[in-house]
Amino acid sequence: MTFLEKQTDPTSPMHWRGNMQADYLYLSGVAGDKFFKHLMKNDTFLATKCPECNKVFFPPRLYCEDCFCEIPEEKWFEVPSKGSIKLFTIATIDSYGKKLKEPKVIGLINIDQTDGSLLGVIKTDKPDEELQGVHVEAVLKPKDKREGTLKDILYFKKK
Amino acid sequence: MRKVAVIGAGMTLFRRILQETGKELSFLATKMAMEDAGIEKKDLDMVIMGSAPDAFDGIHLKGENLLDGAAAANKPYVRVFNGGGTGVFAPIAGWWHVASGVADVALVVCEEKMGSCFPHPQTAFRHIWDPFLDRPLNTNLVWLFAMEMNRYMTVHNIKKEDIARVAVKNKRNAVGHPCAQLPDENITIDDVLNSEVVAWPVQRLDISPPSDGASALILCSEEKAKKYVEDPITIAGVGWNIDSTMWTNRDLYFPRYVANAAKMAYKMAGIDNPRKEIDFAEPYDPFDYKELQHMEGLLLCDKGEAPILTREGVTQRDGNLPICPSGGLLGVGNPIAATMGQKVCELYWQLAGKAGKRQIPTDPQIGVGQAWGDIMQMGTVIVMKR
Ligand SMILES: [Zn+2]
Numbered sequence: 022m023t024f025l026e027k028q029t030d031p032t033s034p035m036h037w038r039g040n041m042q043a044d045y046l047y048l049s050g051v052a053g054d055k056f057f058k059h060l061m062k063n064d065t066f067l068a069t070k071c072p073e074c075n076k077v078f079f080p081p082r083l084y085c086e087d088c089f090c091e092i093p094e095e096k097w098f099e100v101p102s103k104g105s106i107k108l109f110t111i112a113t114i115d116s117y118g119k120k121l122k123e124p125k126v127i128g129l130i131n132i133d134q135t136d137g138s139l140l141g142v143i144k145t146d147k148p149d150e151e152l153q154g155v156h157v158e159a160v161l162k163p164k165d166k167r168e169g170t171l172k173d174i175l176y177f178k179k180k
Numbered sequence: 181m182r183k184v185a186v187i188g189a190g191m192t193l194f195r196r197i198l199q200e201t202g203k204e205l206s207f208l209a210t211k212m213a214m215e216d217a218g219i220e221k222k223d224l225d226m227v228i229m230g231s232a233p234d235a236f237d238g239i240h241l242k243g244e245n246l247l248d249g250a251a252a253a254n255k256p257y258v259r260v261f262n263g264g265g266t267g268v269f270a271p272i273a274g275w276w277h278v279a280s281g282v283a284d285v286a287l288v289v290c291e292e293k294m295g296s297c298f299p300h301p302q303t304a305f306r307h308i309w310d311p312f313l314d315r316p317l318n319t320n321l322v323w324l325f326a327m328e329m330n331r332y333m334t335v336h337n338i339k340k341e342d343i344a345r346v347a348v349k350n351k352r353n354a355v356g357h358p359c360a361q362l363p364d365e366n367i368t369i370d371d372v373l374n375s376e377v378v379a380w381p382v383q384r385l386d387i388s389p390p391s392d393g394a395s396a397l398i399l400c401s402e403e404k405a406k407k408y409v410e411d412p413i414t415i416a417g418v419g420w421n422i423d424s425t426m427w428t429n430r431d432l433y434f435p436r437y438v439a440n441a442a443k444m445a446y447k448m449a450g451i452d453n454p455r456k457e458i459d460f461a462e463p464y465d466p467f468d469y470k471e472l473q474h475m476e477g478l479l480l481c482d483k484g485e486a487p488i489l490t491r492e493g494v495t496q497r498d499g500n501l502p503i504c505p506s507g508g509l510l511g512v513g514n515p516i517a518a519t520m521g522q523k524v525c526e527l528y529w530q531l532a533g534k535a536g537k538r539q540i541p542t543d544p545q546i547g548v549g550q551a552w553g554d555i556m557q558m559g560t561v562i563v564m565k566r
Contacts, residue, residue: 045238050201086248089221
């Protein structure tokens with residue numbers, strides 16, 4: 022190795038500092054656009070059902086990945102913004118390695134009447150309880166504050 | 181090795197920004213190809229995805245992100261990527277899946293969403309360089325290609341107007357393409373020569389636009405292809421070759437890596453005299469001068485002869501050697517990997533007589549497609565036969 026054994030300063034060899042500039046505008050797509058526009062004005066979610074295998078996609082998709090058919094307009098429908106916790110964890114350290122002020126429950130919520138799930142924050146008084154299978158409902162921002170992104174869902178809480 | 185046939189193709193609109201996600205674009209192209217071939221997802225043995233840097237779409241693991249739109253969920257799947265060479269390399273990867281006998285039917289999907297990258301996809305290109313020797317000067321691709329173009333013009337004493345003719349031809353050819361982003365039936369050489377100078381000698385209209393889009397191709401063993409089509413179009417030869425990354429130490433007037441790739445493909449196809457045996461070509465044309473250089477690299481003419489053939493009308497759709505009958509990247513758009521639509525799907529459409537308004541009138545039997553990528557170093561070539 023050319024890196025000296027006792028090297029502790031990685032900037033001591035000749036070097037060039039650079040950053041990878043990366044700014045993005047992500048469009049939510051045809052299905053995503055419809056889903057988020059609906060969320061801005063309603064307290065329910067939208068889902069789509071495959072006309073061939075009846076699988077219910079949540080968040081809604083334009084196509085069934087199994088049957089590989091397009092899902093037509095009439096197969097879009099409303100579902101309640103509720104579901105049951107499929108998986109969860111209690112995080113104590115954030116993505117940057119910093120200790121969180123209080124533990125955060127992150128879970129995957131299987132939305133009622135669908136075969137799909139969504140990642141969400143779960144607010145609960147007792148974060149160490151067994152949450153798997155527990156039924157929860159979404160707490161949304163007030164309608165006039167919504168922006169049509171996932172952040173319009175503040176968190177999920179037990180009913 | 182088994183013979184490989186092409187049994188279906190699909191292509192979305194190419195636009196500067198499309199509302200569809202990458203998955204949705206992939207789905208649309210794939211669905212069209214499946215309908216063209218008359219097959220379903222269950223008939224596909226394997227799927228190959230071609231897509232250029234993750235930095236365009238802004239999603240790392242882009243291949244994984246796109247796969248459900250490419251009919252690849254629960255299938256053997258691989259993403260291939262070699263810069264601008266991908267649009268022809270992805271079908272080459274599809275070819276070896278089938279030629280080897282590992283798959284009977286393989287789907288190749290190519291997707292690019294350059295509209296996500298702000299303020300311009302050029303920002304993603306700024307990070308492809310050597311961090312010590314190129315990046316400190318804030319190099320961009322157009323500067324490099326301008327130097328290459330200048331060298332090509334100098335060596336062969338080529339006039340700028342003879343290069344501008346390529347942009348005019350391709351943007352006019354694109355008028356017949358239902359997916360085209362920049363078709364223009366009235367464009368003139370003067371329009372190109374009067375457009376803004378970006379880096380001499382490159383002007384605005386010498387360059388293809390960045391685009392969103394997707395394309396798809398279905399490959400099948402020749403034996404099985406007869407189940408779907410009477411006279412299948414076959415892949416007669418493939419070739420790929422890469423030159424040194426030390427591009428600074430090469431003479432850029434001639435793309436020898438393209439010539440190497442072409443020789444490999446021609447040998448496989450049993451072509452001894454490409455000028456006589458090849459009926460039309462889709463060389464990679466992200467810049468107008470690249471079409472000319474690539475015609476020479478593909479050994480379709482002598483070095484420096486391509487601008488003369490172009491001036492004489494030989495490369496027009498109704499000429500003796502139609503070049504970029506699709507409208508190319510200059511006319512149809514340049515969603516890097518998805519240009520498989522012009523460079524490979526077009527060969528299939530022309531050979532199968534499915535090119536509509538773009539159909540070459542002289543009943544072509546053999547076509548060659550080519551792409552070019554990385555830092556002026558990658559050549560990918562495919563020969564298709566009726
Ligand atoms: Zn289905």
